[in-house]
Amino acid sequence: MRHSMTDTTSKTxxxxxxxxxxxxxxxxxxxxxYTSQFNCNIEYQDDTWAFLAFENIKLALVVTHQHPPHLAFVSPHAESYGQLKTHRDGSRSIYIKDPAGNAVEIVAEDSVPKNGG
Incomplete structure (x- = not known):
């Protein structure tokens, strides 16, 4: 089955x-x-989720009735996927679903802290 290439010009x-x-x-x-077993730092934590930073990726630990399990990508054009929501940590993103129904988060690049900052 071929997939259509619609709307790819506005998305990178x-x-x-x-x-x-x-x-x-x-x-x-x-x-x-996780912090006792692995070399990671806590970037954010509350009662419903936490962000752990590893050298090459972040791991979010989520309570599923508040946040869906997902894979998150950074995009300089996140708004091309729809209206972004601002989260408590200051990031802005939108959740979409892949063809299998998995949650995928598209995070605005300008709302993600740079390494070391």
């Missing part, structure tokens, strides 16, 4: 994965486990 190919979000039942205990 995404080269960077920003983070992967996995479901957890308890954010605090999951953060403790």
């Amino acid at each position: 190919k995404l080269a960077a994965i920003d983070h992967v979000a996995i479901p957890v039942t308890d954010v605090e205990s999951s953060v403790k486990w």
Whole structure:
């Protein structure tokens, strides 16, 4: 089956994965486990999700009734996918679904902190 190339002129190919979000039942205990087992830093944490920064990627630990498990890409043209939402951490993004129904987050490049900053 061929896939149509509609609306590709306004969207760029995404080269960077920003983070992967996995479901957890308890954010605090999951953060403790990941930070004790692996070399990572806590970038953000509350009762419903946490961001852990590794050298090459971020891991989001999410409570699924608040946040969907997903794969997130950074895009300089995220708004071309639809209206962006501003999140508590200051990032702006939109969630879309792939053909299999998996959640994919498109994060605005200008709302993602640069490494070391």
